[in-house]
Amino acid sequence: xxxxxxxxxxxxxxxxxxxxxxxxxxxxxxxxxxxxxxxxxxxxxxxxxxxxxxxxxxxxxxxxxxxxxxxxxxxxxxxxxxxxxxxxxxxxxxxxxxxxxxxxxxxxxxxxxxxxxxxxxxxxxxxxxxxxxxxxxxxxxxxxxxxxxxxxxxxxxxxxxxxxxxxxxxxxxxxxxxxxxxxxxxxxxxxxxxxxxxxxxxxxxxxxxxxxxxxxxxxxxxxxxxxxxxxxxxxxxxxxxxxxxxxxxxxxxxxxxxxxxxxxxxxxxxxxxxxxxxxx
Amino acid sequence: xxxxxxxxxxxxxxxxxxxxxxxxxxxxxxxxxxxxxxxxxxxxxxxxxxxxxxxxxxxxxxxxxxxxxxxxxxxxxxxxxxxxxxxxxxxxxxxxxxxxxxxxxxxxxxxxxxxxxxxxxxxxxxxxxxxxxxxxxxxxxxxxxxxxxxxxxxxxxxxxxxxxxxxxxxxxxxxxxxxxxxxxxxxxxxxxxxxxxxxxxxxxxxxxxxxxxxxxxxxxxxxxxxxxxxxxxx
Amino acid sequence: xxxxxxxxxxxxxxxxxxxxxxxxxxxxxxxxxxxxxxxxxxxxxxxxxxxxxxxxxxxxxxxxxxxxxxxxxxxxxxxxxxxxxxxxxxxxxxxxxxxxxxxxxxxxxxxxxxxxxxxxxxxxxxxxxxxxxxxxxxxxxxxxxxxxxxxxxxxxxxxxxxxxxxxxxxxxxxxxxxxxxxxxxxxxxxxxxxxxxxxxxxxxxxxxxxxxxxxxxxxxxxxxxxxxxxxxxxxxxxxxxxxxxxxxxxxxxxxxxxxxxxxxxxxxxxxxxxxxxxxxxxxxxxxxxxxxxxxxxxxxxxxxx
Numbered sequence: 001x002x003x004x005x006x007x008x009x010x011x012x013x014x015x016x017x018x019x020x021x022x023x024x025x026x027x028x029x030x031x032x033x034x035x036x037x038x039x040x041x042x043x044x045x046x047x048x049x050x051x052x053x054x055x056x057x058x059x060x061x062x063x064x065x066x067x068x069x070x071x072x073x074x075x076x077x078x079x080x081x082x083x084x085x086x087x088x089x090x091x092x093x094x095x096x097x098x099x100x101x102x103x104x105x106x107x108x109x110x111x112x113x114x115x116x117x118x119x120x121x122x123x124x125x126x127x128x129x130x131x132x133x134x135x136x137x138x139x140x141x142x143x144x145x146x147x148x149x150x151x152x153x154x155x156x157x158x159x160x161x162x163x164x165x166x167x168x169x170x171x172x173x174x175x176x177x178x179x180x181x182x183x184x185x186x187x188x189x190x191x192x193x194x195x196x197x198x199x200x201x202x203x204x205x206x207x208x209x210x211x212x213x214x215x216x217x218x219x220x221x222x223x224x225x226x227x228x229x230x231x232x233x234x235x236x237x238x239x240x241x242x243x244x245x246x247x248x249x250x251x252x253x254x255x256x257x258x259x260x261x262x263x264x265x266x267x268x269x270x271x272x273x274x275x276x277x278x279x280x
Numbered sequence: 281x282x283x284x285x286x287x288x289x290x291x292x293x294x295x296x297x298x299x300x301x302x303x304x305x306x307x308x309x310x311x312x313x314x315x316x317x318x319x320x321x322x323x324x325x326x327x328x329x330x331x332x333x334x335x336x337x338x339x340x341x342x343x344x345x346x347x348x349x350x351x352x353x354x355x356x357x358x359x360x361x362x363x364x365x366x367x368x369x370x371x372x373x374x375x376x377x378x379x380x381x382x383x384x385x386x387x388x389x390x391x392x393x394x395x396x397x398x399x400x401x402x403x404x405x406x407x408x409x410x411x412x413x414x415x416x417x418x419x420x421x422x423x424x425x426x427x428x429x430x431x432x433x434x435x436x437x438x439x440x441x442x443x444x445x446x447x448x449x450x451x452x453x454x455x456x457x458x459x460x461x462x463x464x465x466x467x468x469x470x471x472x473x474x475x476x477x478x479x480x481x482x483x484x485x486x487x488x489x490x491x492x493x494x495x496x497x498x499x500x501x502x503x504x505x506x507x508x509x510x511x512x513x514x
Numbered sequence: 515x516x517x518x519x520x521x522x523x524x525x526x527x528x529x530x531x532x533x534x535x536x537x538x539x540x541x542x543x544x545x546x547x548x549x550x551x552x553x554x555x556x557x558x559x560x561x562x563x564x565x566x567x568x569x570x571x572x573x574x575x576x577x578x579x580x581x582x583x584x585x586x587x588x589x590x591x592x593x594x595x596x597x598x599x600x601x602x603x604x605x606x607x608x609x610x611x612x613x614x615x616x617x618x619x620x621x622x623x624x625x626x627x628x629x630x631x632x633x634x635x636x637x638x639x640x641x642x643x644x645x646x647x648x649x650x651x652x653x654x655x656x657x658x659x660x661x662x663x664x665x666x667x668x669x670x671x672x673x674x675x676x677x678x679x680x681x682x683x684x685x686x687x688x689x690x691x692x693x694x695x696x697x698x699x700x701x702x703x704x705x706x707x708x709x710x711x712x713x714x715x716x717x718x719x720x721x722x723x724x725x726x727x728x729x730x731x732x733x734x735x736x737x738x739x740x741x742x743x744x745x746x747x748x749x750x751x752x753x754x755x756x757x758x759x760x761x762x763x764x765x766x767x768x769x770x771x772x773x774x775x776x777x778x779x780x781x782x783x784x785x786x787x788x789x790x791x792x793x794x795x796x797x798x799x800x801x802x803x804x805x806x807x808x809x810x811x812x813x814x815x816x817x818x819x
Contacts, residue, residue, distance in 0.1 A: 001590075004620045011617065015608050052337070054436050055460040056494075057366045059344075059356040099604025103663070106568045108594035108623040149361040157336030160361050244338050278570040 002113045009121030013087060022083035022129050029079065030072055030136040034144055037068060041145075048153045058151075065142030066150040066166055070242065072137035073177065081184040081235075082206055083129060088122040089188035089201035092273065096196045096280050105278055115273045119189055119266065126181045134174055152242045159244050173238040176251070179258050180235040184209065186262045187231075190269040196280055228253075231261045307384035307400050311416075313423040315376035317451040323349040324452065324503040328356075332363050334492030335462055339363065346498070351377065353512045365458045365494060366435045375414070375430075381405055382414070392426050395419050402430075410434055424451050436461055447501050458494040519546040520582065521671055521703045522567065527576035529562050529727075536562045537573075538727035544705055544720070549697050551714035551721030551735065552707040555817055559727040560707050561601065564675055568598055580671070594623030597669035599677055603660025605648045611635065611659055612644040615666055622667035631666065638662045639688065653680035661689065672696065673705045678713065686713065693717055711813055723816055730816050744783055748793070749776045749801040756798050763792055778806075 013019050037044065041063040049058050092115070095101040105111065150166055152159045161169065184205065191201035212232035215223050227233055237254030240247050305313075325348075331341040344358035352374055356362050375382075382404045390399050402414030410432045417427035424444060431437040438460050445454035522544035529537040537559040544550045554560045565571040567578060569589050578585040580592045605614040612631060619626030635644045638658040648656065657680055664672055674693075678686045694717055696702040708714055714721060715735065722732035731738065750756045756777050760767055767781035767789055781789065786803065793800050 001621060001623075008617050008620055011613070012606060012609075015606070015613075017608065052334075052363075052462070053366070054434070055366055055438060055462070056334075057364050058361055059364060060358050060361040062361055098606070099602070100606060102570060102600045103598075103604065103618060104621075105570055106593060106596065106598050106600065107618065107621045108590040108592075109621050110590060148359070151361060157338065160337070160339040160363075162340055162342070162360055275572065277572060278565065 001109045002117055005109055005114055005117035006120050009091075009118050010124065013121055013125050016087070016090075018090070019087055019125065021086060022080075022125075023132055025083055026080070026129065026133050027136065030133065030140070033072055034068060034141060037063065037071070038144060045151075048151060048158070052158075061146055061148035062151060063145055064148030064150075064163075065138065065145045066148060066163060066170075068141030068145055069134070069137040069170065070150055070152065072133065072141070073173070073238065080129065080133065080181065081209055082202075084126050084181050084185050085188040085202050085205040087125050088185040089192050089205055090198045091118040091122055091189055092192040093195040093201055094192075094198045096278075097198055099280060101278055101280065111274045112270050115189075115193075115270055119186070119269075122185050122189060123182055126185050127178060130174065130178050130181060134170075138170065150242065154243075159242065161242060161244065169241045173241040176241070176255065177238040179255060179262075180231075180237065183231050183235070183258050183261050183265075186265040186269070190265045190272070193269045193272040193276065229257065231258060234258055305420075307386050308379045310398065310400070310418055310420060310423075311376050311379055311384055313420075314418065314425060314451070315379075317423045318376070319350065321348075321350075321450040321452055321503050323347075323505070323507045324450075324501050325505075325507065326452075326498045326502070327500045329495075329497040329499075330362050330364065331495040331497075332492070333495070334363075334460070335490045337363065337492075347507055347511050349507050349509070349512065353507075353509070355512045363494065364496070365438055365440075365460065367430070367432070367438060375402070375411065381409060382411065390417060392417060395421075395426060397426050422448055424448060424453075447503070450501075450503055452498070452501055452503070454498055456496045456498070458496070459491050460494070462490060462492050520544070521546050521548070521580065522550075522705065523577070523579040524563070524567070525577040525579075527563060527566060527578065528574045529559075529566060529571060530574045535727055537566070540576075540724055540727065540729050542722040542729060542732045544703060546703050547697060547701055548720050549693060549704045549706060549718045551718035552705055552724075553711070553714065553721060553813060554724040558725050560724065561675065562727075563724070564598075564600060564673060564705075564707060568596070568600065568673065569593070570600070590623075594667070595670045596673060597664030597667065597671075598673040598675070599657075599660045599664055600673075600675050602653075602676075602679065603656055603663070605656065605659060605663075607649040608647065610645050610647055611640060611651070614648060614659065615663055618663050619666045624667045626666055634662045634666055637665070639685075654682065654685055657681055658685070661692070669702075671703045671705070675707045676709065677706070678708065678710060686710070690717055723813060725817050744786075745770060745778060745780060745806040746786060746789075747776050747778045747804045747806060748789070749804075750793060751775075751799040751801070752797075753777055755796070756793060759792055759796055759798065760789070 045058075045062050046053070049056075049062075052058075092101075095104060104114065109117075147163055149163050150161045152161065187208065188201050188205040191204045195201050195204075209232055212230045216227055216230055216233045234254035234257045237251060237258070240251045240254070326346050328344045328346045329341055330344055332339050339361070342358055342360040342362055344356050344360075344362045347353075347355040347357065356364055382402050385401045385403070386398055387401050388399050390397050397417040398420055400416045400418055402411065402416065404411045404413075412431045412433060414431070415429040416425050418424075419426050422444070425442060427439070427441050429437065429439045438458055440459075441457040442453040443455040443457075444452075447454070520543050522542075524543070525541050527537050527540040528535075540559060540563050552560055552564070562571060566573045567580070567585070569585060581595060583592065585592055605611075606617070609617065612635070615631045615634065616626065616628075619631065632641075632644065635641060638661050640655060640658055640662070643651075643655065648659075651659070657677065661674075661677060664674070678689050681689065690713060693704055693706065696704060706714065706718060718735050720733065721735050721738070723730045748756070753772055753775065757769060757772060760769055760777075760779065767779045767785055769777065770780050771778035779789065786805075790800060790803065
């Protein structure tokens with residue numbers, strides 16, 4: 001019954017117009033970035049290499065598809081979580097607002113199974129969003145800009161990663177990025193269990209992300225103890241795969257923190273959903 | 281005011297030259313000898329291995345192909361990103377082409393390895409010159425430069441050390457080591473791809489004022505076989 | 515004739531929301547084969563009781579047994595044998611009627627085929643509209659689709675909460691006939707909550723009336739109503755004389771209400787021809803005799819007391 005319910009949820013997500021907002025937005029955003037870089041990418045490169053330009057010259061295909069993919073992935077921080085929450089935040093509360101929750105919960109499927117089937121479908125949607133972004137970024141980027149080494153700009157310098165060394169980095173980077181987006185999906189689904197309308201969970205999810213991001217970036221000692229525990233601090237963990245040497249313990253720590261958030265939030269969602277009186 | 285200073289320095293240098301008139305060659309003559317040497321190679325292509333040791337850049341050694349054609353056509357071809365000194369490989373040919381644009385003075389002798397070199401200071405005659413000050417360590421016997429330190433307005437100060445092998449007859453080195461100044465690397469956090477907000481340590485702060493090196497190992501020269509100008513188009 | 519097997523047993527059901535008591539003490543039984551009327555004024559706790567039976571709401575206390583077994587330990591099994599409409603039927607507006615039925619049918623516990631779906635759609639009068647999106651459906655059409663989804667998995671117990679709301683007169687008749695068909699031909703048990711008391715009176719064989727969260731009365735419809743007096747409205751030419759005749763006759767009829775051209779009496783069914791003869795013999799012209807809806811009055815009397 002769980003898989004039947006999951007299949008139902010896939011159908012619902014695929015049929016909802018709002019599901020295509022995310023895909024459309026990513027296509028547009030990626031297209032705009034690629035167009036802008038095609039027109040003025042050299043200026044962007046100059047900005048990166050400016051501190052060295054007096055003495056050094058960077059030869060080779062600096063503005064390449066791999067750099068485009070990296071820049072586009074950086075969008076993950078604020079933009080794509082919203083697109084994910086737009087769908088996953090509606091999974092439970094949307095049914096309440098529509099009234100279909102009444103009928104759904106009178107079917108012979110446990111509430112836990114129903115919620116998990118919605119969650120699985122939401123995760124699948126998140127994967128589609130990420131894969132689409134990866135496809136656009138890597139393949140279209142390489143078609144337009146060719147291949148080459150990746151220049152990663154950090155606050156303490158430049159790292160230039162050879163193109164032969166990038167495949168596994170992008171793969172694991174995407175995996176960890178997926179994990180961070182799943183955390184956002186789980187948060188919005190949990191908030192959805194507490195709400196009777198669609199907008200509340202979506203706005204609340206974004207508000208929490210923005211608030212935690214601000215706390216994470218404020219260089220104030222009072223937040224030092226909680227900063228490592230915030231999931232937003234670890235949402236950019238995928239970028240660790242583009243460092244040399246690879247900060248393995250940092251990556252593992254981020255993965256663990258994100259997993260703990262996912263499990264904790266999902267537990268709260270299951271508890272709330274099971275005890276919820278359906279009054280709408 | 282500047283002209284006056286140059287005039288004064290020139291006068292003193294002239295006096296010094298007269299004192300050294302017992303030497304067989306003047307500095308300019310020595311440099312002309314070097315110029316003739318480097319002009320022997322009208323064009324060449326060479327395999328290069330570029331290794332960078334700079335304080336703010338992490339990059340693995342890469343292989344590249346370098347093309348050069350007199351007087352100033354220069355191209356680095358590589359699948360990877362190659363970091364090379366901005367001044368390129370044509371610094372001497374451009375500088376030594378017209379010795380009237382600068383004044384050269386022998387300031388002494390220095391041992392580099394087993395070779396005794398003559399140390400020459402190069403002072404440009406005009407304010408408008410890109411070169412501010414130059415120092416060359418010349419192997420007079422082979423008419424090659426073993427070390428150079430050039431301070432230019434556009435590229436700052438670069439110290440270059442040359443090691444020669446089979447192509448010494450063309451003045452083409454097997455190894456070039458460039459030492460550059462990298463100062464005060466600063467980049468806005470909004471642009472950087474930092475994951476962590478770790479505080480900068482004192483040691484890291486000291487990196488803000490350091491030198492770095494670029495090692496270019498050259499092999500398999502193909503000299504004077506003709507290189508099409510299209511190769512140098514970007 | 516109702517069997518003695520109990521399909522629904524509700525015992526001392528209580529549901530509180532903080533200090534507010536939505537249901538205080540509701541108890542009733544529904545037997546196999548019943549068309550069971552579930553009556554109560556607005557806010558009496560009907561909806562809360564139905565939702566509790568369907569595990570949409572967790573009761574504060576009380577016992578709920580369906581098909582002879584306790585609800586909360588056997589929820590999935592019990593729900594697989596129930597088809598229901600709770601308040602208005604809501605579906606996915608962005609899907610077609612057919613897709614909606616497929617979706618809900620898929621998780622109803624039995625295999626649902628496309629031919630079964632088409633059969634049900636035709637049965638409820640939506641043939642030709644199965645591919646249309648729900649956003650274009652009228653309220654009546656959604657109601658029909660709601661009934662379709664209660665039947666799609668052939669359940670033993672059907673719970674209908676206001677099933678005729680928004681339907682036209684033909685639609686109401688169709689639903690009534692459908693319910694009777696389900697009972698008589700397929701031996702289904704139907705729990706029917708409705709405000710249209712005449713419909714309940716026509717099709718229900720047993721009923722319960724609740725008010726302010728408590729059971730007022732339950733039992734067979736015919737037994738409960740026949741035990742009571744009727745209210746009869748008689749249109750006459752001389753109301754004053756008619757009233758005098760009734761008072762002088764010292765019959766079991768009592769005057770309930772007098773209007774300009776009619777008199778309303780409380781009396782048993784057997785007394786109607788006697789009163790008619792009394793008026794005619796004494797020169798009072800009788801234009802019409804109308805028996806007012808029994809259940810409606812019975813209901814109002816119980817609620818107001």
